Amino acid sequence: MKIVFFGTPEFAVSTLEKLLSYPNIEVLAVVTQPDKRRERGNQLTPSPIKSLALTHNLPIWQPTRIKKDDITLANLKQLGADAFVVVAYGQILSQEILDMPKLGCINVHGSILPYYRGAAPIQWCLYNGETETGITTMLMDAGMDTGAMLMKATTPIDLLDNAHTLASRLATLGADLLLETLRSLENNQIKPIPQENEKATYAPLIKKDDYKLDWTKSALALHNQIRGFYPNCITSFRNQPLKITATLPLSTTNPITLPEKYKSIQEKLLEQPTPLAKPGEVVSIIKGMGALVQTGDGMLLLLEVQPSGKRPQSGWDFVNGTRLTVGEVLSAEC
Numbered sequence: 001m002k003i004v005f006f007g008t009p010e011f012a013v014s015t016l017e018k019l020l021s022y023p024n025i026e027v028l029a030v031v032t033q034p035d036k037r038r039e040r041g042n043q044l045t046p047s048p049i050k051s052l053a054l055t056h057n058l059p060i061w062q063p064t065r066i067k068k069d070d071i072t073l074a075n076l077k078q079l080g081a082d083a084f085v086v087v088a089y090g091q092i093l094s095q096e097i098l099d100m101p102k103l104g105c106i107n108v109h110g111s112i113l114p115y116y117r118g119a120a121p122i123q124w125c126l127y128n129g130e131t132e133t134g135i136t137t138m139l140m141d142a143g144m145d146t147g148a149m150l151m152k153a154t155t156p157i158d159l160l161d162n163a164h165t166l167a168s169r170l171a172t173l174g175a176d177l178l179l180e181t182l183r184s185l186e187n188n189q190i191k192p193i194p195q196e197n198e199k200a201t202y203a204p205l206i207k208k209d210d211y212k213l214d215w216t217k218s219a220l221a222l223h224n225q226i227r228g229f230y231p232n233c234i235t236s237f238r239n240q241p242l243k244i245t246a247t248l249p250l251s252t253t254n255p256i257t258l259p260e261k262y263k264s265i266q267e268k269l270l271e272q273p274t275p276l277a278k279p280g281e282v283v284s285i286i287k288g289m290g291a292l293v294q295t296g297d298g299m300l301l302l303l304e305v306q307p308s309g310k311r312p313q314s315g316w317d318f319v320n321g322t323r324l325t326v327g328e329v330l331s332a333e334c
Contacts, residue, residue: 001026001082002082004028004079008032013052014172019085025182029079031061031063031072032053067096081100083104083185086108093140106140107139109135111203114195114197115201117201122166126157126228137174153174160248161227162227164230213330217295219295219300235331236331237307243305243306249300249301269299290319302315305318
């Protein structure tokens, strides 16, 4: 089977690696986003997919706007590919492109469709506190993740999963599911299933304001926001920005089911009187772990943070390094 691969970020790497390792598949070319300038040094940096393609000496095309790029369109037509595989490419494909391959354009999407259509399904399913997600392969059409579904695979979401760990697991799951999908399509063993559009939910691009932490929210809601938008959620500490990158939600009124290693912390809290504190206030320091912060409902244990201009550090190192004391307040104003 002859394939053209469309993809850009790290999430797509596992799928391309799987295709390249499979003896009955030939990757004819790779289409990825143009190189971008990164913050440090402002140097042009290739996408993870381009870096992988270079190591395999594959033809690489990086159109700024693929629908308007006549050279790329002509190249794609000439290849005579059986299928185009699309994994987090980052541009909308025109109907002209969708009609080119014999078997169609197959997308690997990071959710259980029709839920979480859009650009950031992994992040928003964590934000919303989902306990399960998965991968859907589908035949692309002109809509935003609206094409007929081919195959699905699911995975549970752990309380301490974040966008990075979940994306890594889904990337591996997606690579395996794609190979199974391609084999089934080639052998006419799969029937596309239309999506139930009335059940669709959406996962839009994440905005800068989505990273701001409002301590009047519940501990669980804040925890889900922090892990969903990892590693970018931010608060203010001593009038300086502070990123919160890992937390543990605790509640004395609605106890949360915690991993075994943390259960004793919540049990001890249940034995103590509920502190009278305002949202954002440090109510306790847990030795060896970090600061416990009051929220609108429950408390949040800061397991990992990143002060401005520094590397991420454990919550306990942060307490010691700043000599943090009970009564100090984290603010939403950054």
